[in-house]
Amino acid sequence: MQVSPVIPAASPQVPGPATSTDILQKILDTAREAVIVVDADLRVARTNIPAAVAFGRDGLDIENRRLSEVVRDLDLHEAFRKALVSQASADVRLELPTKDKRKFDVHVAPIELDGTACAIGFFYETTQIDRLEIIRQEFLSNISHELRTPLTSILAFVETLENGAIDDAENNQHFLGVIRRNAERMHELIADILELSLIESGNVSVDIREVKLSHAVNDVVNTLSAKANGQDIDLRNEVPETTLVFADPVRLGQMLTNLVDNAIKFNRRGGHVRIAHARGEGRDIVTVADTGEGILPEHSERIFERFYRADRARSREVGGTGLGLAIVKHLARLHGGEVSVNSVLGSGSTFTIELPSL
Ligand code: ADP
Secondary structure, three states, rough: OOOOOOOOOOOOOOOOOHHHHHHHHHHHHOOOOOOEOOOOOOOOEEEEHHHHHHHHHOOOOOOOHHHHHHHHHHHHHHHHHHHHHOOOEEEEEOOOOOOOOOEEEEEEEEEEOEEEEEEEEEEEEEEHHHHHHHHHHHHHHHHHHHHHHHHHHHHHHHHHHHHHHHHHHOHHHHHHHHHHHHHHHHHHHHHHHHHHHHOOOOOOOOOOEEEHHHHHHHHHHHHHHHHHHHOOEEEEEEOOOOOOOEEHHHHHHHHHHHHHHHHOOOOOOOEEEEEEEEEEEEEEEEEEEEOOOOOOOHHOOHHHOEEEEEEHHHHHHOOOOOOOOHHHHHHHHHHHOOEEEEEEEEEEEEEEEEOOOO
16 A cells, blocks of 8 residues: 655745745856846845956945946946836946956846846956957967968069069079978968967877987987088087986977077077976976077067067078967976076077976
8 A cells, every 4th residue: 555655744934935036146146147236226236246256346345335336337337227217128348447357248137126126237258258359360360471471472483483584594593492482481380380279279188208308309409400500509418318307209309399499590600509407396397598699578478479579580581480489388388387488688598398297
């Protein structure tokens, strides 16, 4: 025989029916977006934690304050006023006048709470999206600009050849050489752009293992020795034979190649490049030091940005995509490390890769 479950008698302290304000508050408490509800006097009647964080500067409790005290923005004020007076919804763009300049898309709508006309504003933060959009636009315009320069040169020399220079035995090889160099430049640029976007997309993983640093450095020195000899630059591997670091061998080679290549390009004739190692606390410190012209402090941070060059003309002259250091920065971070530079104007720069020593 089935026994029906015993339903306990209702407790004597049954809460009363939830008001619409209570329900709204529950919803607000679960929302990720900042939400502000104002009453007919344009005072903050309800809010949630994200709103308190965004607008409660210096621990200011925003509830019961006038909206104009909490956020000083005429358009936003007007949108709330219209929602109260004309029952009309509105969308407003808001940028906070604070240091971090947080940006929001705000949707304001009329709402009735327990018989009282109020207005509710949902603040969707767009700071990060806006920032990424600017970076994307800058990146596209930089790429177009970088590609246009060699392409213009190629087209001009092809036209010169077509217009008769092809039969000019003294110069035609020179013109072809210019075309080849510019085509190579475009090729290099596209390879670096692809490499960088692959790394940035998060689709590159590093296979970290024990690597004999001096061997990795020797490979780079051998590859770049002809270039260094051409400028009478002495490449010195000062890493002890036994030093082990933890890195992806291919990616370590790529980082070192970019740094040593720069150390040659931006060096002076007869200068030298030293690659060395030191052990820090829980870190392996790999340094590439040159005797070049150095870098002004205002450029030191920015040279790790894509396409940033301290000296545009020099970089173009020595051949570079402006992406090498951005690639090194991303690769170092993929290893849980970091890259930085220390430079003394007129006497040289030292680039440092720090890697966790597992
Ligand atoms: P590039 O292809 O121009 O070398 P990078 O991203 O490798 O691009 O470097 C960015 C800029 O940083 C260079 O254009 C140059 O102005 C500066 N830079 C990089 N390495 C050195 C160095 N060893 N000495 C002086 N300036 C350097």
